[in-house]
């Protein structure tokens with residue numbers, strides 16, 4: 001892990017390693033709230049379905065890859081401490097790591113995941129979007145990956161989604177596309193060498 005905890009004035013989110021700070025019940029509840037708010041899936045047939053959805057896109061990264069997760073925290077250490085957003089990811093090639101076998105699109109683009117093995121998921125609370133916090137989380141993660149000599153990072157998002165422009169500005173380019181669950185998703189990659 002890199003030790004790049006940033007000192008920020010009150011109100012401005014600090015980018016902190018997930019494992020390097022207190023993870024209070026409030027922070028964890030805010031993390032879940034941001035995840036479900038940002039997700040396209042808002043209703044679930046059962047609590048089990050909701051838990052499985054959380055496990056797919058958030059839980060397993062926090063359980064298995066906590067050393068690669070970052071939080072953006074406003075007023076860190078103050079009573080008004082607020083979670084602005086988070087980034088979770090992993091560094092193993094997901095086309096090879098069996099724990100990602102449930103997402104078949106990794107194997108469909110395995111020639112790309114081999115070159116860009118790290119993956120990320122970043123989400124912000126609505127009130128913090130459009131203020132550069134997402135970019136700061138992505139840069140902290142990429143810096144962390146470079147310290148670990150990871151050659152590249154990728155993510156998947158929906159074709160035509162607004163966030164594609166955010167990733168392009170952060171140095172990502174399209175490297176492939178697949179149809180998944182009836183819609184086209186694009187693979188965006190960033191070289192870290």
Ligand SMILES: CC(C)(COP(=O)(O)OP(=O)(O)OC[C@H]1O[C@@H](n2cnc3c(N)ncnc32)[C@H](O)[C@@H]1OP(=O)(O)O)[C@@H](O)C(=O)NCCC(=O)NCCS
Nearest residue numbers: 038122123124129130131132133134135157162163165166
């Ligand atoms: C996408 C996201 C992480 C970007 O972080 P950010 O701090 O808001 O982005 P920045 O301020 O650094 O850059 C702004 C750009 O982000 C994108 N963006 C901003 N708000 C967004 C939103 N609600 N949804 C999607 N993209 C958004 C836009 O491309 C924007 O550029 P624009 O001002 O020209 O429209 C953040 O907006 C977010 O969490 N959005 C909702 C969930 C999401 O789409 N997560 C990514 C899943 S792959």
